[in-house]
Amino acid sequence: DQQVKQNSPSLSVQEGRISILNCDYTNSMFDYFLWYKKYPAEGPTFLISISSIKDKNEDGRFTVFLNKSAKHLSLHIVPSQPGDSAVYFCAASENRDDKIIFGKGTRLHILP
Amino acid sequence: DTAVSQTPKYLVTQMGNDKSIKCEQNLGHDTMYWYKQDSKKFLKIMFSYNNKELIINETVPNRFSPKSPDKAHLNLHINSLELGDSAVYFCASSQDSGGTTMGHEQYFGPGTRLTVT
Numbered sequence: 001d002q003q004v005k006q007n008s009p010s011l012s013v014q015e016g017r018i019s020i021l022n023c024d025y026t027n028s029m030f031d032y033f034l035w036y037k038k039y040p041a042e043g044p045t046f047l048i049s050i051s052s053i054k055d056k057n058e059d060g061r062f063t064v065f066l067n068k069s070a071k072h073l074s075l076h077i078v079p080s081q082p083g084d085s086a087v088y089f090c091a092a093s094e095n096r097d098d099k100i101i102f103g104k105g106t107r108l109h110i111l112p
Numbered sequence: 113d114t115a116v117s118q119t120p121k122y123l124v125t126q127m128g129n130d131k132s133i134k135c136e137q138n139l140g141h142d143t144m145y146w147y148k149q150d151s152k153k154f155l156k157i158m159f160s161y162n163n164k165e166l167i168i169n170e171t172v173p174n175r176f177s178p179k180s181p182d183k184a185h186l187n188l189h190i191n192s193l194e195l196g197d198s199a200v201y202f203c204a205s206s207q208d209s210g211g212t213t214m215g216h217e218q219y220f221g222p223g224t225r226l227t228v229t
Contacts, residue, residue, distance in 0.1 A: 034217070043116070043202050043220025044155070089155065099168055100218070102155040 003027045004092050006103035014111050019077040021106050023090030026071065030092040034100065035064060035075045038087045047088075048075070077108075085110045115139050118203050118221040125193055126229055133188045133224045135203030143167070144186035145218065146178060147202040155202070161186050193228045200225050 005024045013019040021035075031052035036044035050057040050064045050073070057064050063076045077084055090103040116137045125131050137144060145168075146158040160168040164180045175191045190197060203221040 036220075041222065043204070043222050045220065046217045049217065099157050099160070099170075104153050105155075 002104070003030075003101050004090055004103040006088075006090050006106045008106050009104075010107040010109065012109040012111055013080050015082060016079045019075075019080045019084065019108055019110070021075040021077075021088050021090075021108065023073050023075075023103055024071055025073075025092050027092070027094070027101075028071065029094045030101075031095060032093045033064070033066060033073050034091040034093075035062075036089040036091060036102075038089060038105070044089055080108075080110045082110050082112065084108060116203055116205055116219050116221040118201075118224050120224060121222065122225050122227075124227045124229065127193055127195060129193050130189070130191045131193060131226070132190070133201055133203075133226070135186050135188070135221055137184055137203075137205040137219070137221075139205055139207075139219060141205035141207050141219070142183055143206050144180065144183070145204040145206075146186065146188050147204060147220075149200045149202060149223070151199070159186075159188075190226075193226075195228050198226055198228045 003026050034049040035047040037047045038044040048059050048062050048064050050066050055066050061077055066073045085108055087105040087107045089105045091100045093100045119134045143160060143162045145160040147155050148158055149155045158170055158172050159178045161180045163183050177189045179187045200223045202223045204218040206218040
């Protein structure tokens with residue numbers, strides 16, 4: 001039972017354009033959401049998070065949007081850079097202090 | 113300076129053996145975790161420890177036993193290894209948030225790829 005779903009296994013985007021990674025969740029009790037980035041042979045690294053009291057959080061080139069009614073969040077990267085090529089994991093928890101449930105990940109390829 | 117380190121990075125062993133994976137963090141965090149990433153790429157939490165105390169113990173076979181000698185270390189011991197144990201195991205740590213059980217913005221180690229033959 002996947003509570004956090006990333007339905008696109010991979011995504012290719014031209015350098016300089018916007019990358020949009022999507023994530024859906026089924027548990028309406030989730031109220032804290034995170035994105036992690038993972039390079040091959042390395043552990044995931046925290047990227048950005050958002051609490052359910054917000055619908056947008058921005059950090060430099062990265063913006064996370066949350067649509068609670070649709071149980072959907074997305075990560076926007078603009079402009080996309082070659083170093084953004086990685087696997088991106090969406091994650092969620094029921095409160096800030098509960099276990100994190102990860103999605104399966106989306107592999108992002110930034111094309112030159 | 114490595115924040116969260118794991119040893120070994122690769123581990124190949126036969127069914128029935130007992131093996132350990134070590135994890136150390138130098139971030140001064142209070143909470144540490146073990147995750148398993150299986151062949152389907154799902155990253156699932158196995159255990160978490162807060163100040164050497166077991167906080168989360170997911171539905172994991174009791175062949176898996178975490179051991180935390182101090183809050184900077186969380187080792188994973190696996191008895192009687194099975195083929196299905198083959199996976200990448202990640203250790204992680206986070207700063208305790210206000211005395212609660214688990215923080216976010218976890219810092220992950222590089223992973224240990226375990227192959228059971």
